[in-house]
Amino acid sequence: MIEALQQKAATLIEALPYMRRFAGETLVVKYGGHAMSNDEAAVSFAQDLVLLQSIGIKVVVVHGGGPQIQTMLDRVGIKSTFKNGYRVTDEATMEIVRMVLVGKVNQEIVSRINKVGGRAMGLSGADGGLLIGRQVTVGGEDVGRVGVIEQVDDSEIRLLTDGGLIPVIAPVAVDADGEPLNINADLAAGAVAAHLKARKLLLMTDVDGVLDADGQVMSTLESADIGRMIDDGTLSGGMIPKMKCSADAVAAGVRKVHIVNGRIKHAMLLELFTDSGVGTEVI
Ligand SMILES: Nc1ncnc2c1ncn2[C@@H]1O[C@H](COP(=O)(O)OP(=O)(O)OP(=O)(O)O)[C@@H](O)[C@H]1O
Ligand SMILES: [Mg+2]
Numbered sequence: 001m002i003e004a005l006q007q008k009a010a011t012l013i014e015a016l017p018y019m020r021r022f023a024g025e026t027l028v029v030k031y032g033g034h035a036m037s038n039d040e041a042a043v044s045f046a047q048d049l050v051l052l053q054s055i056g057i058k059v060v061v062v063h064g065g066g067p068q069i070q071t072m073l074d075r076v077g078i079k080s081t082f083k084n085g086y087r088v089t090d091e092a093t094m095e096i097v098r099m100v101l102v103g104k105v106n107q108e109i110v111s112r113i114n115k116v117g118g119r120a121m122g123l124s125g126a127d128g129g130l131l132i133g134r135q136v137t138v139g140g141e142d143v144g145r146v147g148v149i150e151q152v153d154d155s156e157i158r159l160l161t162d163g164g165l166i167p168v169i170a171p172v173a174v175d176a177d178g179e180p181l182n183i184n185a186d187l188a189a190g191a192v193a194a195h196l197k198a199r200k201l202l203l204m205t206d207v208d209g210v211l212d213a214d215g216q217v218m219s220t221l222e223s224a225d226i227g228r229m230i231d232d233g234t235l236s237g238g239m240i241p242k243m244k245c246s247a248d249a250v251a252a253g254v255r256k257v258h259i260v261n262g263r264i265k266h267a268m269l270l271e272l273f274t275d276s277g278v279g280t281e282v283i
Helices: 002-022 039-054 066-076 091-115 155-162 185-196 223-231 239-251 267-272
Strands: 026-031 058-063 120-124 131-138 141-152 166-170 172-174 180-183 200-205 256-261 280-282
Touching: 026 039, 026 185, 039 058, 039 091, 039 166, 039 267, 058 091, 058 155, 058 185, 066 091, 091 120, 091 141, 091 166, 091 172, 091 180, 120 155, 131 180, 131 185, 141 185, 155 166, 155 185, 180 185, 185 200, 185 239, 200 239, 200 267, 223 239, 239 256, 239 280, 256 267
Parallel strands: 026 058, 026 200, 058 166, 120 166, 131 172, 141 180, 200 256
Antiparallel strands: 131 141, 172 180, 256 280
16 A cells, blocks of 8 residues: 555656746647547646646637537538648628637637636637638648637737647637637647747647658657658658648747657656656658
8 A cells, every 4th residue: 555655646746847947937738630630638637737837837729610610510511621631711601610619629628627626727729819811722732711810819818828728729810800710720739839839849639740751750850851751651641731830830939849648648748757758750
């Protein structure tokens, strides 16, 4: 009995240097729509966030919701296609994207964090000029209301983190005319992390990390290799925006970007409180 308790004490002591290292720092976590679909891991994710916040880390969550958007599009009978991992977003699709991300997924995450004792507050990029974007084409093709971030106003994020709250951000931006834009959540998280000069950006997804051409998890990936890996097809679909935002975040001064499997229980703590970490680090 006492040994089991001492083991618990040892675990806490082991974590101490990491807690010290990260106290006062900003951590941006991109919580992918695929990672969310494991209920048990979703609860442990919320618990991890609350723990990290209570040891003085400023935690900011940006979430995705690809599968949840797809479910609703199917339900209302809207067909959807992708171009290089970006959802082609006509006006009707944009309406669903906004409804699902801001009205459903965001609120579910906020509730889950609050249920386990945290204080989270939901925001979308449209709130208070948080995320201002610009419509883009992908591979020279019109993909509708898909955008990239041009401007981040982090004042409300700072207000929340300084006030002991966890901001949970839905990746819907507005353009210069105030019209909504569908922003890939990785890109939104990357822009927020770069702007806040976050110590770390964690991209929580549904794979153990970036897989190489042989299907093996790469423990590190150099941003200089990303272009080649996209060209030869090693990186495809949703991994492309993830790698682009990682490279940009690193270039902007974010010290570490990690791709982590969010379906594993307590994946965030395993990543933060061990030397080697789990998943893939982009350098
Ligand atoms: N080289 C690669 N290594 C790992 N995954 C890859 C690779 N190339 C493509 N992928 C795909 O990228 C997917 C992850 O991106 P995806 O956009 O689907 O999820 P997400 O970003 O976590 O969720 P959401 O888009 O809802 O926020 C993986 O499930 C995998 O199918
Ligand atoms: Mg994605």
